[in-house]
Amino acid sequence: MNGGAVLGRIEKIQGEIINSVSKNIFCAEKRNSILLEGEVETYEEVIKAGKLATNRGYKGVINNIKVKGLTLPSRKHPKLIDNKLERKKVDVLIIGGGVIGSAIARELSKWEISILLIDKEDDLAVHASSRNNGMIHPGIDPNPKTKKAYYNVQGNKLYSKVAKELDVSFERCGNIVLYDAWYGKIISPVLKLRARLNGVEGMKYLSKRETKELEPYIYDDFIGSVIFPTTGIVSPYKMTIAFAENAVLNGAEVSLNTAALSIKCEDRKIIYVDTNRGRIFPKIVINAAGVHADEIAEMADDRFFTIHPRKGHILILDKKKGQFLNSIVSKPAINQSKSGTKGGGVTKTIDGNILVGPDAVEQPFKEDYSTNKENIDNIINKHFPILPLISPSDIITYFSGNRAATYEEDFIIEKSEYVKNLIHAAGIQSPGLASAPAIALDIEKMAVEVLSTMMEVKPKEKWNPYRKGIPELFKMSEKERNEYIKKRPDYGIIICRCEEISKGEIVDAINSPIPVNSLDAIKRRVRPGMGRCQGAFCTPSVAKIIEENANKNILEITKKGGESYLVVEETKKGGGAQFGIL
Amino acid sequence: MEFYDVVVLGAGPAGLAAGLSSYEEGANTLIIEREKYPGGILKQCIHDGFGLVEFKERLTGPEYAERFIKMVRNKKIPILTSTFVTSIKKEEEIFILSVVSKDGIIKVGAKAIILANGCRERTSKQIGIHGTRPSGVMTAGLAQYFVNIMGYLPCKKCIILGSGDIGLIMARRLTLEGAKVLGVYEVKNSPSGLTRNIVQCLNDFSIPLYLSKTITKISGDDRVEGVEICDVDENMKPIKGTEKFIECDGVILSVGLIPENEIAESLNVEIDNATKGPYVDQNFMTKVDGIFSCGNALHVNDLVDYVTESGRLAGKSAAKYASSKYKRALNPIEIPLNKFLYAVPQYIDINSDNNKVVMYLRSRDIVKNVKVIIKSRNEILYEKRYTHLNPPEMERIVFDFNRSSLNDYSIKILMQEG
């Protein structure tokens, strides 16, 4: 038995689980964590057993319970196989190109070390980091003393600076939590105390009238509100891409379509990591693999936690309705489950749309982003009343994302206790985006510490914290926009009519520091197809621009990498007329 | 800044006709088009059937457009192509347009503007399709562009959701190009497209049409791998237990068109919920003085000939308005929305010297043996018997009114049995 496990503890937990969940579950200790195995009837039972085993004096819960008849799809990996990275030696290998891995790469690029960031997808920010609300939380929700609380508050403070350095639009719009009589009485003292403990600044109570002055279009079903003015809003994928591009400009390397498949350890040390593009020999490895972080830990024989994906759905409304909201407004329901979501609400995005949601659903599939009517309808029923001027016909699209929740419900940001050259940035559920800058700084410290035992680590003399984003012509004054077009006429050819995106901006995205050429990747950078027509008009023109600028045939162009081809073959007669925007 | 009497937005069939008639009426006219070539959506509609009313001929879309483009060119009416209107502001009595092109941003002033910017297609999310989000799901118009303009097949084995005209036409087109169209699925119990298209595009090619069925789920990671189809009840709600999986690599949506009116809305032009286009009077002027609307931006037409007609009427009125502004007195036309989907125009300007009204209307349901009556106070302005009214088939009627008898009274549209 490892760690200071208490005698009889495991039996007690086992007993409780048998009593209230299923007798087919077996508990054991593994190092200083608790391991659950067996087979049950439903996924709810899996979660329930995991929760029962949580915070019982173990480091973490390894929940391997299976559900009868439920086979989880095998991990989705790129079909591409080559040896681009074969026998590559790097000082730091970061697995995962979400906002966490990308922010870490950027902070580490301050040092004279070689950095390789890999992601299995054809772009960065394909998973949680592009499937969230883009809210930079103030840090009021997490329980005091948790890592979440610490990193959230610190991360929030850092945002003004990083967003400016990386040329990403960021705005401290504040968030307003409406309350009714009951909620006001019970919750308000708790909130005050928590704000103090977590170090959240600027919290203020507003009367109904004051609230309405800030948000004149919200409904009347509340008596007052609390405002958190430090809350901000950012485009999560643009932020992620900006971190990664800045890292690349400072010498880091990013390899997309590259999946970590297995890890070879000797003497509690990682020797190499096998990918679909060759065997990589890193000095240290940073695990930032989002919902798959527990699998990466497992590969290194360092599994002490379990990610149980918690799905959230979000609706996007037409920009037309953006004028009816200035910030983020929510009204928590009284019976809201504690561990679930913060309840969601309505959010004005940095690009002027309104987001509605998210909800929170426990489900076993880590990369299932399908949506269903029930969840979307629930969100409509729950949150649409807040803004009486919005209606379902304003919905332009909806999507879902999976939060990388652990049973402990806290971030895991630490050097592995078992493997000498592994660092975890795992279990980064919400508010992971808000926390990213602070998490990255701490991981940087840890990585430099570990590396220093193996090599000399010097700061880079010419580290450049700045990165220039792609100009957003639509947001410019006419004078400035005119100057841009005069310099490059392509900025005057509008391709996406809904979002007013020019050819020049799309070409910039294709030629950006981390070159991309799928429709979705371009969309994440410069938004063509993100508007109300969802690409029905501009898709062919964007494809044509990719064809010309990325040296690809239209038959090779995909929506999102892999085999998501846009068209399948030439028509009988082949090439058509010369029409369209271009 | 350049000044014009009339600026037309869009060089589709509506905009071309509007530009022509405005010019012919003596107005100094400019047409602005976002794409590189004029013609609008017609450029990709390579099937025939256009122009039966206008030219008494069956033309293809590009042929039809070409006739108007030639007329515009012959008259040397300026068209700015690859030029995008980003915003319009009204300053005093003049409209100032911000216009973007590869030459930069310029300002254009106009006494009157005509919005002829067409419509867009409703997307899968706007009708609540669920499941995964692979490639291979697209609107019929996009599929049409891929096939007709670019020369590529977007899928090999597909189903078409919605029986709108573009969907029907694409069913035939994809079949001719060697793709397999497994069927057209329509959630309503009657097709939304023209009967002529059902016959010529589906029946002639043995493509099945399934009514009262819809897609409830799309599956596939990278590409579409299949869809789940469900029967629906009389409220168009899927019936549990009727789910059926169909393998396919494409889903083509023809689920409705929505007039594009973002610019109109930015000018506080009031939009009719029934048409999703602006309210207009018999001169196609919206409720904002000096702003006109026509074509599919006004309401979705099923024949391009009527699009042309509305453009022509709007152009003429706009030119008149630009030469001498007048005060309007708008009286609403009353319409029972339980009987009709809509009627355009929605208002009569009783101050206007134009007392001939061209009206487009659609019945709400399929009805047989009815009379459509238009009356003002007790005077019957128009009356016609129809053996058959069908929502997909728009009716055009023309009537005159006598201004003096109209004062203070609105016009009523009625539908009666018999």
Ligand SMILES: Cc1cc2nc3c(=O)[nH]c(=O)nc-3n(C[C@H](O)[C@H](O)[C@H](O)COP(=O)(O)OP(=O)(O)OC[C@H]3O[C@@H](n4cnc5c(N)ncnc54)[C@H](O)[C@@H]3O)c2cc1C
């Ligand atoms: C619905 C929803 C709403 C949210 N709202 C907010 C919010 O408003 N504010 C906020 O702060 N947070 C929010 N969050 C949380 C936030 O999105 C996440 O905390 C954050 O994006 C996590 O970033 P990450 O880099 O850890 O994970 P990810 O973005 O998931 O990145 C992990 C990456 O690792 C890659 N990867 C995995 N396995 C491998 C492998 N074997 N080899 C190579 N690559 C691999 C994946 O492809 C992926 O790109 C929300 C989350 C959800 C789901």
Ligand SMILES: Cc1cc2nc3c(=O)[nH]c(=O)nc-3n(C[C@H](O)[C@H](O)[C@H](O)COP(=O)(O)OP(=O)(O)OC[C@H]3O[C@@H](n4cnc5c(N)ncnc54)[C@H](O)[C@@H]3O)c2cc1C
């Ligand atoms: C995708 C699609 C496919 C169709 N297919 C068929 C078919 O197969 N058969 C059929 O009978 N009917 C079809 N229709 C219906 C057809 O649109 C109408 O019959 C007719 O073309 C409408 O004419 P319009 O001039 O109103 O609009 P459009 O033809 O759409 O013309 C509008 C023009 O305005 C331009 N424009 C828009 N905004 C701006 C701006 N801000 N600045 C400058 N220019 C602007 C557009 O680029 C476009 O050229 C289709 C419609 C759509 C949307």
